[in-house]
Amino acid sequence: MEIIDAVNALAALAQNHRLAVFRLLVASGPDGLSAGDIANRLGLAPNTLTFHLDRLRHAALVTVQRDGRSMIYAARFDAMKDLLGFLTDDCCGGRPEICEITRPARRRSRKAKTCG
Amino acid sequence: MEIIDAVNALAALAQNHRLAVFRLLVASGPDGLSAGDIANRLGLAPNTLTFHLDRLRHAALVTVQRDGRSMIYAARFDAMKDLLGFLTDDCCGGRPEICEITRPARRRSRKAKTCG
DNA sequence: TCCATAGTTCAACGAATATAGAAGTATGGT
DNA sequence: ACCATACTTCTATATTCGTTGAACTATGGA
Numbered sequence: 001m002e003i004i005d006a007v008n009a010l011a012a013l014a015q016n017h018r019l020a021v022f023r024l025l026v027a028s029g030p031d032g033l034s035a036g037d038i039a040n041r042l043g044l045a046p047n048t049l050t051f052h053l054d055r056l057r058h059a060a061l062v063t064v065q066r067d068g069r070s071m072i073y074a075a076r077f078d079a080m081k082d083l084l085g086f087l088t089d090d091c092c093g094g095r096p097e098i099c100e101i102t103r104p105a106r107r108r109s110r111k112a113k114t115c116g
Numbered sequence: 117m118e119i120i121d122a123v124n125a126l127a128a129l130a131q132n133h134r135l136a137v138f139r140l141l142v143a144s145g146p147d148g149l150s151a152g153d154i155a156n157r158l159g160l161a162p163n164t165l166t167f168h169l170d171r172l173r174h175a176a177l178v179t180v181q182r183d184g185r186s187m188i189y190a191a192r193f194d195a196m197k198d199l200l201g202f203l204t205d206d207c208c209g210g211r212p213e214i215c216e217i218t219r220p221a222r223r224r225s226r227k228a229k230t231c232g
Numbered sequence: 233t234c235c236a237t238a239g240t241t242c243a244a245c246g247a248a249t250a251t252a253g254a255a256g257t258a259t260g261g262t
Numbered sequence: 263a264c265c266a267t268a269c270t271t272c273t274a275t276a277t278t279c280g281t282t283g284a285a286c287t288a289t290g291g292a
Contacts, residue, residue, distance in 0.1 A: 007132050013203070014126035015280080016119060027206040035239060048281060050240055069238045069289045084200055087129070090143040131250080151269060164251060166270055185259045185268045 001086045005060075009083045012059035017044060018052045022061060025075040032074025034067070117202045121176075125199045128175035133160060134168045141178060141191035148190025150183070 013019050020042055025032060033041075039049045053073055056062045060079045065072045129135050136158055141148060149157075155165045169189055172178045176195045181188045 003132060003135060007130055007135055010126050010130035010135065014123055014130040016123050019119060019123055019126065023203075023205065026204070046239060051280075071239065080203070084203070087139075087196070087200070088142070089139065162269060187269065
């Protein structure tokens with residue numbers, strides 16, 4: 001991942017509505033949601049939502065797919081993973097004992113693969 | 117972490133110079149770097165750099181400390197960790213078998229706490 | 233074909249952003 | 263006290279961003 005891609009992804013997420021949309025899609029899993037569902041849940045005007053979904057799409061953070069009259073949007077988990085990895089690249093360069101960043105918080109047991 | 121905090125942090129990182137600064141600080145570890153060092157390495161004008169460092173500081177992503185005439189900036193690893201966690205909260209809600217996001221790639225062994 | 237539904241595109245506007253130049257503040261050395 | 267160094271603050275400006283209202287496209291049903 002190049003820095004320009006990371007900046008685009010971060011800029012796409014750096015807005016309250018877009019971040020809410022993306023998190024909603026992340027929580028919804030690979031099946032995604034229709035634009036209408038997203039608009040209803042977040043209380044956004046359809047054209048405003050299109051604007052934000054476009055930004056997420058151009059940043060490669062979501063995919064779209066038509067289903068009848070609906071457009072189904074879904075989070076791109078691979079892109080998300082790339083971004084998180086990029087942010088922590090070369091962390092503490094050479095002093096790994098300091099860096100605990102990518103350890104994703106509450107891992108309560110090996111069986112409970114929490115996603116958070 | 118509230119969504120507003122996440123948006124602020126993401127917005128702070130969503131700019132090529134700021135992302136470069138932050139990654140440089142992340143790679144430099146807890147000792148940080150002086151503003152002058154950062155400016156030299158990244159080729160930024162001092163006032164421009166101050167502007168960007170301010171944004172990172174207000175987003176709680178870096179700390180500052182005076183050392184003689186120099187200002188020493190360092191990454192806040194705790195804030196970074198919080199942000200990454202927030203992005204993946206409730207991931208795939210209820211279907212953890214799908215979600216591999218927060219698994220930070222190469223974890224070669226439990227002893228080698230790689231930072232990437 | 234006619235119409236409703238589901239989204240998208242376009243134009244306009246106020247607000248926020250990034251940068252540069254100039255001036256200002258604080259520390260250290262002589 | 264004087265000066266240089268190291269940053270910061272102030273002012274101005276061009277650019278980008280987010281929202282709205284209106285018009286437009288595409289699909290599905292009667």
